[in-house]
Amino acid sequence: MHEDILKEIKKGNRDAFRHLYDEYAGYAIRTAKAITRNDELAKDAVQEAFIRVYRNISSYDSTLSFGAWFYRILVNECNRLLSKEKKTVAIDTSLMEGNPQLTEHSEEGVSDLYGIIQHLADLYRIPLLLKYIKGFSEKEIADILNLNHNTVKSRLFNGRNLLREQLSLMEMEGK
Numbered sequence: 001m002h003e004d005i006l007k008e009i010k011k012g013n014r015d016a017f018r019h020l021y022d023e024y025a026g027y028a029i030r031t032a033k034a035i036t037r038n039d040e041l042a043k044d045a046v047q048e049a050f051i052r053v054y055r056n057i058s059s060y061d062s063t064l065s066f067g068a069w070f071y072r073i074l075v076n077e078c079n080r081l082l083s084k085e086k087k088t089v090a091i092d093t094s095l096m097e098g099n100p101q102l103t104e105h106s107e108e109g110v111s112d113l114y115g116i117i118q119h120l121a122d123l124y125r126i127p128l129l130l131k132y133i134k135g136f137s138e139k140e141i142a143d144i145l146n147l148n149h150n151t152v153k154s155r156l157f158n159g160r161n162l163l164r165e166q167l168s169l170m171e172m173e174g175k
Helices: 002-010 014-036 039-059 066-085 107-119 122-133 138-145 149-172
Strands: none
Touching: 002 014, 002 039, 014 039, 014 066, 014 122, 039 066, 066 122, 066 138, 107 122, 107 149, 122 138, 122 149, 138 149
């Protein structure tokens, strides 16, 4: 399906691009919010990512999944905007609370978990979000973040350990 749409976009078909936008926009905004921790920056990042996709569709390498290519652009755009912004932003827990993968947890538990993830260094936070919230494989995350596969595995491992430590501390505090 994507290949046909991508061919049409390369020909300049705006309806095909609209279809692609409709398919990815919701996921993109949630991912951008999780990375930037800011609604306005997330919206800007998504808008810029789609503009870059439209302008650079001819450079898309079909050996990489379109989703991985798109999310690489989106993550890079989020990082670019964050580096421009350079200020502390509030945590938006609404992204995790509606996630069907986490419905077995209480809302408070989801908020706590998301809060811990949001306080991790980007080094661990972004791979964890891409893996467990967006569902990308380690290889896809490596492609998206332009990292070595083993580096991604290491960051996921260390990120999970940091999460585990923080959750243990919360349990000991009786939260």
